[in-house]
Amino acid sequence: MRNYLLPFLSxxxxxxGDCTAAPDGGLLFxxxxxxxxxxxxxxxxxxxxxxxxxxxxxxxxxxxxxIRHGRPxxxxxxxxxMSDAQVNAVxxxxxxxxxxxxxxxxxxxxxxxxxxEVITGDVSHGKVLFAKHCAQCxxxxxxxxxxxxxxxxxxxxxxxxxxxxxxxxxxxxxxDDMIFNxxxxxxxxxxxxxxxxxxxxxxxxxxxxxxxxxxxxVSKVTDEDGAPEEYDTAIIVxxxxxxxETIENLKQAITDNNFTLIRVETLDHGLVEPxxxxxxxxxxxxxxxxxxxxxLATDPRVGMFLxxxxxxxxxxxxxxxxxxxxxxxxxxxxxDELDETCEQMYQLYVTLLEDATL
Numbered sequence: 001m002r003n004y005l006l007p008f009l010s011x012x013x014x015x016x017g018d019c020t021a022a023p024d025g026g027l028l029f030x031x032x033x034x035x036x037x038x039x040x041x042x043x044x045x046x047x048x049x050x051x052x053x054x055x056x057x058x059x060x061x062x063x064x065x066x067i068r069h070g071r072p073x074x075x076x077x078x079x080x081x082m083s084d085a086q087v088n089a090v091x092x093x094x095x096x097x098x099x100x101x102x103x104x105x106x107x108x109x110x111x112x113x114x115x116x117e118v119i120t121g122d123v124s125h126g127k128v129l130f131a132k133h134c135a136q137c138x139x140x141x142x143x144x145x146x147x148x149x150x151x152x153x154x155x156x157x158x159x160x161x162x163x164x165x166x167x168x169x170x171x172x173x174x175x176d177d178m179i180f181n182x183x184x185x186x187x188x189x190x191x192x193x194x195x196x197x198x199x200x201x202x203x204x205x206x207x208x209x210x211x212x213x214x215x216x217x218v219s220k221v222t223d224e225d226g227a228p229e230e231y232d233t234a235i236i237v238x239x240x241x242x243x244x245e246t247i248e249n250l251k252q253a254i255t256d257n258n259f260t261l262i263r264v265e266t267l268d269h270g271l272v273e274p275x276x277x278x279x280x281x282x283x284x285x286x287x288x289x290x291x292x293x294x295x296l297a298t299d300p301r302v303g304m305f306l307x308x309x310x311x312x313x314x315x316x317x318x319x320x321x322x323x324x325x326x327x328x329x330x331x332x333x334x335x336d337e338l339d340e341t342c343e344q345m346y347q348l349y350v351t352l353l354e355d356a357t358l
Contacts, residue, residue: 023086025093032079033090036149041097045075045149047160053188055098057181063091065173073336074164075148119176119209126211129204133195142166142215148335152300160190166215179209231328235346237353239312239319243280246319246356247312250284253355257348259286259308267311280314295345299338305329308345310352321356323349 030039037043041050048054067087070078079087130142137145144164147153164170183205186194195205239246247264254261262285266277287307295302310323326349330342 023083023089025089025091028082028086028090029093032082036075041094043149043160047149047163048189049094050097051187051189052098053186053190055095057185057187058178059175060088060091060095062173062175062178063094064088066169067091069169069172070334071164071167071169073334073339074144074167074169075333075335076169077334078169117175117177119180119206119213121203121206121208121210123207123210123214125204126207126209126214129200129208130211133198133200134208137162137191138165142212143336146337147297148299148301150300153297162191165212171213171216176209176213179212180205183208231331232325233328234322235325235349235353236320236322237357239321239357241319241357243282243312243314243319246321247282247284250310250312250321250352250356253352254284254286256355257288257352259288259352261286262307267313282312284310284312286310291345291348295341298341299333299335301333302326302329302338302341308349310349321353323353325349 029041033046035044036046037049038046042048064087066076067079067082067090070076072078082090130138131140134142139145139162142165144167145162147161149161182192183200184194184196184202186192186197195208196202200208239249241249251261251264264282264284266272266279267281267283268277269283285307286309292306295306305324305326308323310321312319312321314320326342326345327339330338
């Protein structure tokens with residue numbers, strides 16, 4: 001199974017390699033994009049990129065800006081550590097899938113201001129049309145479909161999760177013309193159908209574009225959008241009690257807060273012979289299975305730090321409890337839905353540790 005955390009870690013560990021050599025777009029794609037979008041761009045957690053209906057409808061500028069800005073709060077990270085040459089190399093690699101040398105439209109050079117034809121229309125009418133024809137997939141607030149794109153977090157009959165349109169990264173990347181054409185002609189190979197064939201007029205579609213563009217007034221991309229918020233990596237609490245009493249208090253707190261205690265073992269369990277573990281370093285495993293299911297349905301990556309665990313260590317006569325900080329991990333995952341779940345988990349962890357050490 002792919003490590004879905006790789007693209008997020010790569011944002012921080014990106015290696016520029018030999019500065020004298022031209023960037024290898026294929027290699028960069030494999031290192032930073034394939035874990036979500038597939039080795040050949042055929043999709044997975046991320047949307048499929050190699051579809052002709054996609055590549056023939058987006059410009060190189062759109063692809064460049066999407067990689068650079070990402071989709072804040074929507075799993076796709078911002079690759080701000082990449083150089084312009086590296087991003088362009090990835091774009092070139094993606095463009096090679098279409099078998100065409102040229103992008104659909106002329107592009108400005110890096111650093112130039114993009115000048116787009118602005119579409120005009122009735123934003124109020126566009127809002128009504130969006131609620132009727134688009135919200136079912138893209139969400140009532142246009143913040144995208146629920147889930148991350150893997151089977152556990154989406155309906156099995158959906159090949160992809162509908163992208164967020166009310167998103168600073170998308171709005172900073174997409175031109176009015178691109179949005180118009182996508183709505184008009186749809187995207188073959190995805191659930192996105194042609195709204196023209198669905199009965200909308202060209203002016204209706206323009207009204208939809210104006211409504212989608214109206215989100216930009218309150219959704220601006222910033223340099224901070226791609227940077228995770230800083231949180232402590234662990235929650236650590238000192239206990240006024242001895243080792244045995246602290247563990248008994250923690251067991252009681254786990255039960256009182258509707259968790260099931262799974263097992264108690266030494267921290268070095270499995271690394272030493274049975275019975276030779278260090279009793280001054282213990283770990284308690286526990287779970288609320290309803291919460292576990294809801295968390296996995298929100299984002300399967302939470303399985304990396306579930307079920308819940310608290311470590312209790314006695315050192316120099318002092319006892320300390322510690323557990324992972326869910327808010328730290330959620331800040332790396334770039335999923336607003338997951339942030340809410342991890343905030344709840346954080347509050348539960350704090351309650352457990354406080355109950356055990358009062």
